[in-house]
Amino acid sequence: MKNLFILLLVAFTACNSVKNKKENNHSITDEMNEDNIKSKIIVVLKVNANEVDCFGAHGKQKCLQIKELGKDNYWQNQYEGIEGFDFKTGYVYNLQVEKIILKNPPQDVGDTFYKLLKVIKKEKPITDAMLSDYATLTVTKIQRGRDGYTATLKNDTGSLFTCTISIPNLEDNYVSLNVGDTVKIAGEYAESDPVQIFAKKIKVIERVALKNLPELTVTKVIGEKDGETIHLIDSKKKAYNMIVSIPNLGKDYIRLKVGDKLKVEGEYVDSFPTQIFVKKIHKLE
Numbered sequence: 001m002k003n004l005f006i007l008l009l010v011a012f013t014a015c016n017s018v019k020n021k022k023e024n025n026h027s028i029t030d031e032m033n034e035d036n037i038k039s040k041i042i043v044v045l046k047v048n049a050n051e052v053d054c055f056g057a058h059g060k061q062k063c064l065q066i067k068e069l070g071k072d073n074y075w076q077n078q079y080e081g082i083e084g085f086d087f088k089t090g091y092v093y094n095l096q097v098e099k100i101i102l103k104n105p106p107q108d109v110g111d112t113f114y115k116l117l118k119v120i121k122k123e124k125p126i127t128d129a130m131l132s133d134y135a136t137l138t139v140t141k142i143q144r145g146r147d148g149y150t151a152t153l154k155n156d157t158g159s160l161f162t163c164t165i166s167i168p169n170l171e172d173n174y175v176s177l178n179v180g181d182t183v184k185i186a187g188e189y190a191e192s193d194p195v196q197i198f199a200k201k202i203k204v205i206e207r208v209a210l211k212n213l214p215e216l217t218v219t220k221v222i223g224e225k226d227g228e229t230i231h232l233i234d235s236k237k238k239a240y241n242m243i244v245s246i247p248n249l250g251k252d253y254i255r256l257k258v259g260d261k262l263k264v265e266g267e268y269v270d271s272f273p274t275q276i277f278v279k280k281i282h283k284l285e
Contacts, residue, residue: 038101038111044069045082045114046172047093049125054079057108069094069171073251080109084116094121094171126186126201134184136205137161139177151177152194153185160194163187165202173201180208210263210282216240218260230256231273239273242266244281252280 048065056063056079064087065075081087082097096118105111140160141152148166155161163185167174177183182205190196220231227245234240242264246253256262261284267277 036103038103039099040101041099042117043071043097043099044120045093045095045097047082047085047087047095048075049090049092051087051089052077056080067172068099073172078114080113082114082116085114088122090124091122092125093119096120128203131184131186131201131203134186136182136184139179139181139183142177142179148174149177153183161189161197162194163197163199165199170199170202175202175204177202177204178208182206207282209265213263213265214238215284216262216264218256218258218262221256221258227253228256232262240276241273242276242278244278249278249280254281254283256281256283 046067046069051062051064054061054063054077061079063077063079064081066078066082067073067075082095085095087093095116098115098117100113100115102111102113135155137153137155139151139153143150143152145164145166147168148164148170150162150164153161153163165174165177184203184205185197185199185201186203187200188198190198214234216232216234218230218232222229222231224243224245226247227243227249230242230244232240232242244253244256263282263284264276264278265280265282267279269275269277
């Protein structure tokens, strides 16, 4: 009798484990009848190269980090995985998926699910260490286009380069540059005159618009309803205050912490402490 009880307990535990594993891997199908589906659309997801620790319905677990291209500016944790997707650590993916939103999701699980349709792209991410091997270039001309612009650049010996920088090509690696900005560009360099660069990633070294702005250090962060009040000092210990809020900055909103170093574009009001009406925040490395 005792052995029978142990066998039943093991069987129950195994079944429960399989159920939980299916839920964590986004294979919940019994709730996905047509009456329970609120919407279905096809989207493109970008999946980051590494999973992160997170806490889901079943406690501590590993989560994929995803961005819906054209919608998300920041990585989001995906707790239930992506049905049919075999993730390999160390690769960044672009996936065509079916995004399914349920009217009544299972208990302790989100209402949004993803089902893999096609792997569009799989590649190793370009790191800052890789970017350090590329020459520093200065932007000398910008020619605006429909989905981006063409930049003319030069290196420290005066050699010329051109690079077409567009949202369709660079996706969330797209950056807006101005004449005078210095950058490093990872990609394919064609043997031409000027050298044509097919960019994969761009790192801004210095923006000309920021050269005359003070370098500030965050000394205090006070949480508010839609953001934070930030206290800062410059290299001469002069004090500054600014309000950083989601309604004001929108997609350019970033969360700051004590010790962060930054430069801030905006209106500087002559007061004590100096009040900054923020337009954009640039964190320094």
